[in-house]
Amino acid sequence: MIGGGQGAFIGAIHRIAARIDDEYELVAGAFSSDAEKAKASGLLLGLKPERVYTSYKELIEKEKQLPEGERVQVISIVTPNHVHFEPTKLALENGFHVILDKPMTFSLDEAKELEKVVKSSGKLFCLTHTYTGYPMVKEARQIVKSGKLGAIRKVYVEYPQGWLSTFLEGEDNKQASWRTDPGKSGIAGAMGDIGTHAFNLSEYVTGLQVTKVNADINIVVEGRKLDDDGAVLLKYNNGASGVLTASQIAAGDENNIKIRVYGEKGSIEWQQDIANTLLVKWLDKPAEVWRTGGGYTSSYVTSNMRAPAGHPEGYLEAFANLYKNFAQSVKAQIEGKTATPEALDFPGIDDGVRGMAFVENVIASGKSEKKWTDFVI
Amino acid sequence: MIGGGQGAFIGAIHRIAARIDDEYELVAGAFSSDAEKAKASGLLLGLKPERVYTSYKELIEKEKQLPEGERVQVISIVTPNHVHFEPTKLALENGFHVILDKPMTFSLDEAKELEKVVKSSGKLFCLTHTYTGYPMVKEARQIVKSGKLGAIRKVYVEYPQGWLSTFLEGEDNKQASWRTDPGKSGIAGAMGDIGTHAFNLSEYVTGLQVTKVNADINIVVEGRKLDDDGAVLLKYNNGASGVLTASQIAAGDENNIKIRVYGEKGSIEWQQDIANTLLVKWLDKPAEVWRTGGGYTSSYVTSNMRAPAGHPEGYLEAFANLYKNFAQSVKAQIEGKTATPEALDFPGIDDGVRGMAFVENVIASGKSEKKWTDFVI
Amino acid sequence: MIGGGQGAFIGAIHRIAARIDDEYELVAGAFSSDAEKAKASGLLLGLKPERVYTSYKELIEKEKQLPEGERVQVISIVTPNHVHFEPTKLALENGFHVILDKPMTFSLDEAKELEKVVKSSGKLFCLTHTYTGYPMVKEARQIVKSGKLGAIRKVYVEYPQGWLSTFLEGEDNKQASWRTDPGKSGIAGAMGDIGTHAFNLSEYVTGLQVTKVNADINIVVEGRKLDDDGAVLLKYNNGASGVLTASQIAAGDENNIKIRVYGEKGSIEWQQDIANTLLVKWLDKPAEVWRTGGGYTSSYVTSNMRAPAGHPEGYLEAFANLYKNFAQSVKAQIEGKTATPEALDFPGIDDGVRGMAFVENVIASGKSEKKWTDFVI
Amino acid sequence: MIGGGQGAFIGAIHRIAARIDDEYELVAGAFSSDAEKAKASGLLLGLKPERVYTSYKELIEKEKQLPEGERVQVISIVTPNHVHFEPTKLALENGFHVILDKPMTFSLDEAKELEKVVKSSGKLFCLTHTYTGYPMVKEARQIVKSGKLGAIRKVYVEYPQGWLSTFLEGEDNKQASWRTDPGKSGIAGAMGDIGTHAFNLSEYVTGLQVTKVNADINIVVEGRKLDDDGAVLLKYNNGASGVLTASQIAAGDENNIKIRVYGEKGSIEWQQDIANTLLVKWLDKPAEVWRTGGGYTSSYVTSNMRAPAGHPEGYLEAFANLYKNFAQSVKAQIEGKTATPEALDFPGIDDGVRGMAFVENVIASGKSEKKWTDFVI
Incomplete structure (x- = not known):
């Protein structure tokens, strides 16, 4: 694991996700560039001291020198956005499979560069768009795919959060600080952090691709440097239209990402708060x-x-599904087999490139006086 | 009552609404231009034959000639949109109070003309934006007004219907036929029929006014002549932004109009399906x-x-609230008193003008390549 | 109408219910034994002074003397329980159809006596078990009847209220006072007031009859004279078992009466809070x-x-359904026709007798040390 | 781990629960008495072959012989009910801490015997009443404890399942077979399997103890040997009353265990389906x-x-909380410290003894003609 030292939020989540199905063992980490902190984190996680590194470069280099049966097989990268591209590239080029936290990179250029690296490396790559790990989100995709709803006509997807309703980055809040810092997050705040999730969810469930965007991007809280709210009108490649909203100033809201997809004959509705339920609605x-x-x-x-049934599974299990399916795909590759379609159903490099394109396209659209702009990659 | 003969949907709803609180007695009607049909409707409703008329002109003229204590005091007009302006104008000019079904007129020009008539007539005028008759919608407005939520920052309002998912106007469906007919409904379909409700609800609850729109207006079902789906990005006069969606091709959805309003400190959420509940959310x-x-x-x-509490009241009671409050305001006027603020809290001519402006502005925006257009009246 | 003067709760509800579908006109009333109060109520309701009476006897006697086309056809009786039997009996014996508020009488003996009167009178009789007026409750009954769920095995029915959590009868609360007064309500409090609703709902939906009860009846609030809480285990005549709970000390609860009925293949679930929804669950x-x-x-x-669809109807409309169906049945009788099964689907004398038997049986069971006691009438 | 070989349901759940917070490492197991199966399970779980045993006796004996730093510290026992007592006793007596699946034993006598063993052993013991591991269940207990609701008056607790609606034990279903087999489950079916959960939940949340029961215990499905449905009226030691229902023939229901607790001033409501929410209701x-x-x-x-917040955690995390808190308590004991109250908040031997007493008392009450029977241990 690269990143995710003591106090980091998402690193701990990744580790739980990796443990749930017992497909991974954490044996090495570059948790911090501060040697003391790295050591402390490694100790806490029960790693051997010699496999606790102080930089991702060191980790990749030293692990590579270990015998095949001993060195890490998969590297999880859970650093802030600006430290995604380099370690991922290095890991892939040195023969490691990679699980990377989203959004994929700092910029679309990096994303496209990474796409080449993934493809040439022959290694597997997973981007943790967690929501596509929920069983009922997967089922939604299968129902759409089956044609039962007829052609898709309309998509509503929303991600309302309220935690950035105040100027939290002025209050020594680690999460708020880096997520609102252009130097660490890139050109987008809410759109990168949660808008990409909503975008990815909509393309995953519908099997469609966005072709045009018309975005209203706002900085609502005074003093903030990146967008904390936005709404995007969408056109998909089959002619369907959509509405995507993502906000971090939706005071009182938590993380209830929700999607509704309407076809000619019926529709599906899913939301994270009742994650084990998929509502399937019909005309008649x-x-x-x-x-x-x-x-x-x-x-x-x-x-x-x-x-x-009836024993709810939640976010951590959805996250674990990404890890589990990735593990099964890695195993299949190692064994020279073809992984099952279910195992291969995890978000990858294409999702990452499209996600970064989403970020760049909507931020550009937000600044444009033109109504519709083409979704370009 | 003008319009609302046998088989008409909204006329029957108006009559129930008028009866619930026993403030009205139906004594005259011009239910149809077909004398036989008019007579049959009148008979069914227990009217005296001499007060069943075959045109709104006849009704207004003849009723005016009756002694004051005997003639109608309030005229309800429940015809399709293209027959709103003339009868309303005539009724007001001849000294009758008017309750009119929405959207107010066929065009914004008519609306502005009607505004003058209402103001010069000195008569009371109610436009049946039913949703503002729900107690918890009124409470939402009061909570926003109280400042408890702080300044309003974001509004989501949606009205998803699925009943026009197919080409119903091709199947001898009376409701579908006139609502999708430009000659009867005007320039808008979904935007006029339900978009105006969503728009009115958002301005009513927030106390704000829309100043800019950016609309995506669609005809989804092949062969249809008016929009059956749309999404509008909004800017309000305090700088807040909003998203309004209205669709009649949301297959499987009924009429669950829903609004969420976010302020600095909290938010409110209301939806018709659980009309007696208002969710008030807080940051902390x-x-x-x-x-x-x-x-x-x-x-x-x-x-x-x-x-x-706990005995649900619904749509008809919300409708009845408009009628009841209007009656109390009429009574106060007759008695030379000032009506209570609660009684005066019914939608009127300003709502109607703004509603028609909404229709014209969003339809224009839908055709424009400019992103944001000013909301002009 | 007998009872229901100014300030009475249920009388006003009955009048709204009667008005909604325009099948009734209120023309006479004995609203109070106090002549002034009666007069004032009559005035407010727009009655002619000569048809405002000061006793039910006077009303029945004088109305009977009016010509057939002029006198009342249906008498609604909305007095407290101890003034149910006499006026109902007199009204029926003098040729009037009767709508009576529940519980039917003060005692089971009165109920059985009334049964004879109804049957010999040839007049129609409706007991306002309102919840069976909800469309989806009726649908639940039809689904059970259709056999789709297989044989019924289990019933859960509950009626939790919290309004009597404190000693409200000590605080000059009219509703609380008579409902907790043995002299006005009879031997039961919660069991008579709301337990009978739950009992009636369970027999209506399942089409079964209770044959044994095992009751825990409690007075929770100190100083109260009648039960304010209870739970009853039930056996039905097909061998199914049930659990009925009714409480008025369920602090924080309103009136969410709820029923779940389980058959061999599936189940139904309905609750007043989401009255327009019926959940139908299946094994597979x-x-x-x-x-x-x-x-x-x-x-x-x-x-x-x-x-x-989607415009919620609620409690008043359910109540109106009783009135409407009763009116259609009365009309059919007058016209010498057979009313439709839908019109005849209103609660009547059998429900009333069984309801009073429920009261007496559960109160007796509550005092008994025997576990199961037969449900006797 | 003892039990929980391939194909076993609850063993896998325990292992996930143990892994989530990384406080345990699975190093030894007696998964099956069949040497081949045991070996296969061990292999799959990555155990060293020498620590895969074919009986719990062998496991306990051999592990005990290992040096302290190497041998297992905690033994999880996940066998069917009839194989709970012996291995637990042996493990405790040989110095191992024990986590045991519920219900605790085959009989109340065994339970009382085990109580002595636990107390004399000085070892820690956890019984996996999972539902008390949910954060909002814990919060419910704290709210009751704080006195905010006033004295508790009424408890409703329910556990409706539908999976045994048919004679599943006749269809080669492993779970159905042992759970309906008196030789493996003891004298109770539904009451032992899920009734004990409901009972434990009610005592945990309220902090009260049941003193009297009045039970209706049924075998609904023909041919079944143990109860598959029941309802129990309860009296608690503060005078409050309660209703507990547990059914396995509630066709269409999953596992939505739900509790409502009413005090003088308010109430709480929790259900597994929306596990991250606790509804707190008030009188005013x-x-x-x-x-x-x-x-x-x-x-x-x-x-x-x-x-x-808003990323749902569910059943596995609730289960993990038991494991985590137990681990922290074990660590504290080893380090000679006092564990935190939060860590010590896991179900133990007292819950187990009371749970088995519940089973015996309600089964006896179900057969008794006496209404109320004392809850005896």
Whole structure:
């Protein structure tokens, strides 16, 4: 693991996700550039001192020198956005599979560069768009894919948060500080942090691609340097339209990312707060409440859950599904087999490139006086 | 009553609304231009045959000739949009108070003309934006007004319907036919029919006014002549931004109009499906579930409900609140008194003018390549 | 109308219910035994002074003397429980149809006596168990009846209120006073007031009859004279078991009466708070959300609703359904026709007798040391 | 770990729970008495072959012989009920801390015997009543304890499942087979399997103890040998009354265990399906929606959650909380420190003894003709 030392939020989440299905063992880490802090984090996590490094370069270099059965196979990178590209590139080029936190890079240019690296490396790459790890999000995608809803016509996707309603970055809040700092997060705040999740979710569930955007991007809290609120009108490649909203000043809201997709014959609705439920609505018959663990769901649900119906699984399990499916895909590669479609169903480099393109396109659109701008990569 | 003969949907709703609080007696009607139909409707409603007319002109003229204590005091007009302006004008000019179904007129020009008529007539005028008749919508407005949420920053308002997902106007469906017919509905379909409700709700609850729009207006169903779907980005006069969506092709959705308003310190959330509940969310304490009939609500709730807490009141009661409050205001005028603020809290000519301006502005924006257009009246 | 003068709660509700569908005109009343109060109430309601009476006897006697086309056809009786039997008996014996508020009488003996009167009178009788007027409650009954759920095995029905959590009868609260007064309410408090609703709902939806009870009846608030809380284990005549709870000390709860009925293959769930929804759950497929106004519902829904799907109807409309269906049945009788099954679907004398038997049986069981006691009438 | 070989449901759940917070390492197991199966399970779990045993006796004996730093510290026992007592006793007597799946033993006698063993052993013991591991269940307990609700008056607790609606034990279903087999489960089916959870939850949240029961215990599915449905009326030691229902024939229901506790001033409501929410209702102010991650919760919430507010945690995390808190308590004991109250807040031997007493008391009450029977241990 690169990043994720003591006090870091997302690093701890990654480690839980990796442990849940027992497919990973954490054996090495570059948790901090401060040797003392790195050591302390490593100790706490039970690593051998010699495999606690003080830079990602050192980690990659030294691990590579270890015998194959001993060195790490997968490297998780959980640093802030501005330290995504270099370690990922280095890891891939040195033969390690990589799991990277989103948004993928600091800029679209880096993203496109990374795409080349992934493709030439032959290594597997996972970008942690966690929400696509939820079983019922996967089922939503399968239902759309099956054609049961007919052609898709409309998409509403929203990610309302309230935690940045005040000038939290002025109060020594680590999370708020780097996420609102252009030097660490890039050109976007809310749009990069949560807008990319909403965007990715919409393309994942519908199987469509955004082709045009028309964005209203706002900095609401005085003194803030990056957008903390925005709404984007979308056009998809089949002619459908969509509305994406992402806000960090939705006072009183937590993280209830929600998507509704409407087809000719019916629609689906999912939201994180009731993650184990997928509402499937129809033009001419009662809406149906699809549930994780229901006997009628596809293999994309059954292979991504652990407890019987009615025992809720949540965010950490969705995250774990990314790790588990990635592990199974890595194993298949090692064994020279083809991984199952369910195992291969994790977000990758294409999602990452499109996500960074989303960031650049919507920020540009937000500044433009032109209504619709093409979604360019 | 003008319009609302047998088979008409909204006329029957108006009559129920008028009856619920026993403030009105239906004594005259011009239900249809077809004499036989008019007569049959009148008979069914128990009217005296001599007060069943075959045109609004006849109704207004003849009723005017009756002695003051005998003639109608209030005229309800429930015809399709293209027959709103003339009868309303005539009724007002001849000394009758008017309750008119929305959207107010066929065009903004008519609306502005009507504004003059209302103001010069000295008569009272109510436009049935029903949703503002819900007690908890009124409470939402009071909470915003009180300043408890701080300055308003963001508004989400949505009205998703699915009933026009197919080409219903091709199937001898009376409602679908006139609502999708430019000759009867005017330049807008969904935006006029339900978009105006969403728009009105957002201005009513926030007390703000829209100043700019950026609209994506779509005809989704092949062959349809008016928009059946749209999304509008909004700017309000205090700098807040908003997102309004209205769709009639949201397959599987009914009429769950919903609004969320976010301020600096908290937010409110209301939706028609759980109309007796208002969710009040805060930055730093638990969200509160305000309920119709709770002892802590304002007079705007207690004066607009009838049954004890937990006995749900719905759409018809919200509609009845418009009628009841209008009646109380008319009575106060007749008695030379000032009506209470609660009684005067019904939608009127200003809402109507702004509603028609909304229609013209968003349809124009939908066709424009300019991103933001000023909201002009 | 007998009872229901100014300040009375349920009388006003009855009048709204009667008005909603325009099947009734209020023309006479004995609102109070105090002549001044009666007069004032009559004036407010727009009655002719000569038809405002000061006793039910006077009302019945004088109305009877009026010519047939002029005198009242239906008498609504909305007095406290101890003034139910006599006026109902007199009204029926003198040729009037009667709508009576529940619980039917002061005692089971009176109930059985009234049964004879109803049957010999040939007049129609409605007891206002309002909850069976909800469209989705009717649909629940139809679904059970259809056999889709298989044989019924288990029933949970609950009615939790919190309004009597304190000694409200000590605080000059009219409702609390008579409802906790054995001289006015009879031997039961909560069990009579709301327990009978829950009991009636369970027998109505399942089509079964209770044969045994095992009751825990409590007076929780110090100083109270009648039960304010209770739970009853039930056995039904097909062998199914049930649990009924009714409480008036469920602090924080309003009136969310709720029923769940489980069969061999599936179950239904309904609650007043989301009255327009019926949840239909299955062993082996997704639960279904049946909605008022959905195209797939039976005539028992479509004939008992007024606004399109998604415009919620509530308690007053459920109440109005009783009045409307009763009116249609009365009309059919007058015209010598057979009323439709939908019109005849209102609670009557059998429900009343069984309701009073419920009261006496559970109060007796509450005092008994025997576990199960037969449900005797 | 003892039990929990391949194909076992609860063993896998325990292992996930143990891994989530990284406080445990699985190093030894007696997964099956079949040497081949045991070996296979061990291999899959990455154990050293020499620490895969074929009986719990062998495991305990051999592990004991290992040096202190090397041998297991905690033994998890996840066998069916009839194999709980012996291995737990042996483990404790040989110096191991024990985590045991519920219900605790095969009989109350065993439970009382085990109580002595636990107390004399000086070792720590955890019984996995998982639901008390949910943060908002813990918060509910703290709120009751704080006195904010006043004295507790009424408890409703329910556990409705539908999975045994058919004769599943006749269809080669491993879970159904042992859970309905008196030889493996003891004298109770539903009451032991899920009734004990509901019972434990009610005593945990209220801090009260049941003193009397009045039970209706049913075998609904033909051919079944143990109860699959029941309802129990309860009296608590402060005079409050309660209703507990547990059913495995609630067709269409999953595992939505739910509790409502009513005090003089307010009430709390929690259900597994929305596990991160605690509804706190009041007599005279709006109900509050307490959420995991809200800044206003107690340390019992914050120390038992991992992801920020709005990222749902579920059943596995609740289970993990038991493991984590137990680990912290074990560590404290080893280090000679006093564990924090939060760490010590896991179900133990007293819960187990009371749970088995619940089973015996309600099964006896179910057979008795006496209404109320004392809750005896």
